[in-house]
Amino acid sequence: MKPAELLRARVHALWQKKGPVSAALLPFAWITGLVVRRRKRRALAQPAPPSALPTVVVGNLVVGGTGKTPVVIAIAHKLRALGWTPGIVSRGYGAQQGSDPRTGQGPLDAAEFGDEPALIARATGAPVAVHPQRSRARQALVQRFPDVDVVISDDGLQHLALSRDVEIVVQDARGIGNGRLLPAGPLREPAAKLAEVDFIVDNGAPFSEGPAAGHAADGVSFDNGRIDGGGQAVETSRPRRGRPERIGMRLRPTSAEHLSSGVRVAWPDWVARHRNTPMAAVAAIGQPARFFDTLRGAGLRLERALALPDHDAYEQTPFTALNQALIAITAKDAVKCGRFADPRVWVVHVEASFSDPSWLDRLAKLLGDAAAQRH
Structure with missing residues (x-):
């Protein structure tokens, strides 16, 4: 393991517990929390412009990969099998970013689109658009590929400028770690966000003994809109549908x-x-x-x-x-x-x-309901 990867592994290990290093970094975590709350209040006061197409965001709360890309691919395959024409938007991390969004379909150059969008494009055949401002990527996607009737956002849970109809959080064995925000913990936003999403997908959860659908994430419990370990849930402009459904994934x-x-x-x-x-x-x-x-x-x-x-x-x-x-x-x-x-x-x-493959049908119904409301 190279030194940079060894350091990253040690940091993630530290973030699994509330030790002295994490405690020393708490003042910086409070600043992170302040920034997150301001962004959410701004998004609530000035909601992102709605899209003509229903949109599902697949993201995570912790820093580092949790297995989002296979979920995006599975959703794209399912929606196509049900008669949809899905398109993908992504930041295009690692790509040579230009001022305008990039769009493409089929085998794409990872240097221009990013490795994950290139992988998704090859695995699904779906058209892809990349740009740090995912709302611009979605707009470019629709203009270039007018047959697209549903959008899947690879990551972007915290990108509040992108309006969305369904939110999915993908977690791995780390769960929410020590429950603290960066840099005292691994969280990009408070764990209270878990109470707001529609689905929580647990990567690596044992199917036979996994938690029942609707139960909270490890170390977190739902209780009247509050969630232990991350502060109070923040209001959102997206309609709530009750407790999130929880799905195991391998x-x-x-x-x-x-x-x-x-x-x-x-x-x-x-x-x-x-x-x-x-x-x-x-x-x-x-x-x-x-x-x-x-x-x-x-x-x-x-x-x-x-x-x-x-x-x-x-x-x-x-x-x-x-x-x-x-x-x-x-x-x-x-x-x-x-x-x-x-x-x-x-x-x-x-x-x-998935522990319950039919969750993809329920996801498709939510998107279908969202599409019907637009007409």
Whole structure:
């Protein structure tokens, strides 16, 4: 693990408890809270202009990846299967940002659109628009692709300039950490936000023993509009629908793709073929340990695990420094590594599996109701 990634892992570990370091940073967290409250009051006083299209935002409360992208992909697939024509908007983190939004469809250049939008575009075939101001991205998306009738925002929960009809929070095993705001904790906004959203998706939650739908997040309990561990819920211009519904999610490997040739092999067959092969793995994602644990859990012989900074641009190949016979990477890394002609590299593709798949139908109904109200 590189020094920057080691430091990041230690910071996330510190944020899981209320120790002396966190306490020392509380004055700065209060400033964060003040900024968040001012933004919400401003948004309530001057609501974001409504869009002609229903919009769902998929975001998180904590810093770092929680598994939003697979949820976005699953939603896009479901909506298309139900007859919708979804489009995606994103900030395009890591891309070479210009003054105007970028739009595209199909295989996109990660350097221009960002790795996550490029991955979503390839996985779903949906049109994509990127810009730090997601409302401008949505406007550009509609202008370029007039057939789009529903918008999915990849991240943007805190981007209040983007009007939305449905909000989804994706959490992982960290939950809300120590419940404190940045930099004393991992939260971008108070945990009270969990009381306002429509769905909470728990990445990694065990299905057989996961919490029932409508229960609060770990360390947090709903009680008459209040939520312990993050302060009082703030009013919002978006209509409330009662308690959030909570869904368990696991990321299940489905296949491995040879990066150079594009040949795909079903995951069980690929694991059986390479179970005893010395292997390395490289990941530039929010939580690389999850990827490495997936490989180890499959019984693969993982000798080297190289964690790179999230959204790393892969300006130089990291593969030449690895001497293992096989190298596994994630699909998010693959959109940036196509130019590296290393025959050892395989891409592990995953898909989201939910404790209650019918939640996507209920999501679609909320969007359909929102669309009907516009006519």
